[in-house]
Amino acid sequence: MESKKSLSAWEKSQQYIPGGVNSPVRNFSKVGEHPRFIERGHGPKIYDIDGNEYIDYVASWGPLILGHAHPSIVEAVNNAAANGTSFGAPTTLEAELAELIVNAVPSIDQVRLVNSGTEATMSAIRVARGYTGRDKIIKIDGCYHGHVDYLLAKAGSGVATFGLSDSGGVPEDFARNTLTIPFNDAEALKATVEANPEEIACLILEPVMGNMGIIPPRDGYLNELREITEQHGIVLIFDEVITGFRVAYGGAQSLYNVTPDMTCLGKVIGGGLPVGAYGGKREIMKCVAPEGDVYQAGTLSGNPLAVSAGLTTLKLLSQPGVYDQLENRASSLANGLADATKKHGIEAWHSRIGSMLMLYFTSESVTDADGARTADTERFREYFWGLIECGVYVAPSQFEAGFVSLVHSEDDIDKTVQVASDVIAKL
Secondary structure (H helix, E strand, O other), X not given: OOOHHHHHHHHHXXXXXXXXXXXXHHOOOOOOOOXXXXXXXXXXXXXXXXXXXXXXOOHHHOOOOOOEOOHHHHHHHHHHHHOOOOOOOOOHHHHHHHHHHHHHOOOOOEEEEEOOHHHHHHHHHHHHHHHHOOOEEEEEOOOOOOOOHHHOOOOOOHHHHOOOOOOOOOOHHHHOOEEEEOOOOHHHHHHHHHHOOOOEEEEEEOOOEOOOOOEOXXXXXXXXXXXXXXXXXXXXXXXXXXXXXXXXXXOHHHHHOOOOOEEEEEXXXXXXXXXXXXXXXXXXXXXXOOOOOEOOOOOOOOOHHHHHHHHHHHHHHOOOOHHHHHHHHHHHHHHHHHHHHHHOOOOOEEEEEOOEEEEEOOOOOOOOHHHHOXXXXXXXXXXXXXXXXXXXXXXXXXXXXXXOOOOOOHHHHHHHHHXXXXXXXXX
């Protein structure tokens, strides 16, 4: 595919933006060459500035569950913008979106809207510390919760892709109260809690890991975490920024029937606009200012554009049969990819939860971050470029999930499987 205009745009962008991108995972450095600069999107497809068309499985890293430029969302945003983009004052729209979230997510009695997933996780942890009066937190190796200083200890996604176990610019003192344990290992949590009695404020994790590919919890794992944290007065926080309203309307917690104390949301609840949220039990959320002494604020939090897009998205997702349709499309794609690797004798581990899916080029089972790290990134690079050249757009990283939307047609899925099979045959 021709990409001269994207190359020129990238070269210019690098003069003014570090790496030429505003988020590291948009860079193509780990797969080679330069990123494609996107001009527009419509439905399941995106179009770059060179005029190339792609079936898109990045979906803006998850939020576009209704596809690009959905007419109802475009109309909602336009109508909101016509009345003003931000007021710095409350609107009834914010309460309407909050009500939808509270009614959908089992763990949330009250919710606070913010501007990003990073803000949501940062704030939830601050609230947990304020509520418990404790300082230490536990996170899972490979779970990424945004670029908060004390959460960049063994992160996933872009950090793993770029070969970093932490980040420059983060003083040791910032991370000394962050303890890291493996995913799917409840015994590791028990041991860590016992070694730090009455010191752990919270455990934060993705109930389905989505930043080292897709790694589901083993049977009973989330229940064990719930039991251990309850026994020791530790706030259990589910980071559902990716999984919230993506794997099920009520998130992974409704899918696995495990209710945490707090939940962080983002992506889908903004319908493609910047948004985040954190919420939980009423007694915990009472700690948040102005009711309590845990301070958190944001000038653009709950702005009318993002809230209008989010309201429209959640109302459409609440319609009967929506998640069945997503399940059918995603399972067809995942099964087709699995058949292709088996047919051509390529060692691979396939993982899918709802409309999130992953193909790891490894012979190992992937149940935690260490398992994901056994994947052959060079083989993925070949696979990635084979797809790109045939008009299928996936994330430029072995460690990023793929997302199926409601507007991917059977023809889109069939074409993707055929392209992938042809590419895999040449690996």
